[in-house]
Amino acid sequence: MQRRVFLRNTALLAGAGLLFQKQAAARFFRTSEYNIRMLTSRAGIFTERGGTIGFLVTDDGIVAIDAQFPDTAQHFIDEAKKKSEKSVAYLLNTHHHGDHTAGNIAFKGIVSHVLAHENSLANQKAVAEKANNLDKQLLPDITFRDETKLKIGKAKIKGYYFGAGHTNGDAVYHLEDEGLVHMGDLLFNRRHPFVDRPGGASMVSWTGVLDKIAAKFGKDTTYIFGHAGTGYDVTGKQADLVAFRDYLQRVLDFANAEIKAGRTKEDFLKNTSIPGVTEWTGDGIQRPLAAAWDELTSK
Ligand SMILES: [Zn+2]
Ligand SMILES: [Zn+2]
Structure with missing residues (x-):
């Protein structure tokens, strides 16, 4: 299925983009065996295992967003090496x-910089120190707090932080x-999310973050998601942000009502559905239920 999608999108490349960028993109994607899909003439996604990798082919090298695992990252890098003169030049981490x-470690010696939010670096370091595998990490060497701007070749990329x-x-x-x-x-597109409370997550803040993103980038933007439920896409539009925001709010409202009604957390976690939620189903419902409960009762 992925390969068919890839071929169809490759055919679409012919019509758009500056000559060089078109050629660079074409070189990069000619015979991919991996799950690569172009979203524009120069940018696309790589999916294999773990969070979706986004990428942009520029005349100053490829920019990768996220790195999955060492073995799958290597697949991505191998493709980049074969298909583009300049390979991967920059790596950006979402979290x-x-x-x-x-x-990240697979990009060591290949990329000139790794960028992330300052809390992402602190978290990555803390988790690695605890797991005693700091030597297996390639940590970000550039971080930002609120906003950052990159110019790579002719491409302009902005990084934003909207809160927890x-x-x-x-x-x-x-x-x-x-x-x-x-x-x-x-x-998480139509899939129950992980909510990393030890890593500083907040479901209440998360709903506001989604509002800010939807307002900032609007209806014409295509959004790339870390994960999706079976049968759903890892890309989407503003309506998907609104739907996920609504889902999070319904989880919070449900927890709030059950707390007020004097239920125990143990009983709350036995729920297999959330009132008013139809599209987020399947495994993992205890993750957001527990996170919402803990957040609302910790105040
Ligand atoms: Zn993930
Ligand atoms: Zn995550």
Whole structure:
């Protein structure tokens, strides 16, 4: 299925973009065996295992957003090496979780910089120190707090931080010329999310973060998501942000009502559905239920 999608999108490349960038993109994607899909003439996504990797082909090298795991990152890098003169030049991390940064190490000696939010760096370091595997990390060497601007070749990329959500260090990257925004794990498309409270997550703040993103980038933007439920896409539009925001709010409202009604957490976690939620189903419902309960009762 992925390969068919890839071929179809490759055919679409012919019509758009500056000559060099078109050629660079074409070289990069000619015979991919991996799950690569172009979203514009120069930018796309790589999916194998872990959080979605976004990328942008520029005339100054490829920019990768997130790194999955060492083995899958290597698949991505191998493709880049074969298909593009300049390979991967920059790596941006959306947040510190292993399914997005464990693969950073595969980019060692290849990329000139690794960028992340300052809390993402602190979290990545803290988790690695605890697991005693700091030597297996390639840590970000550039961090930002509120906003950052990169110019790579002719491409303009902006990084934003809108507050705590899935963790306390979730960066959002805007590929301005492509009309693409990589949201990392700030959006789980029709799949119950992980909520990393030890990593600074806040479901209450998360709803506000989604409002800010939707308002900032609007309806014309295509958003890249870290994860999606079976049968759902890892890209989408503003309506998907609104739907996920609504889902989070319903989880919070449900927890609030049950707390007020004097239920125990144990009983609350036995719920298999959330009132008013129809599209977020399947495994993992205890994750957001527990996180909402803990957040609302810890105040
Ligand atoms: Zn993830
Ligand atoms: Zn995550």
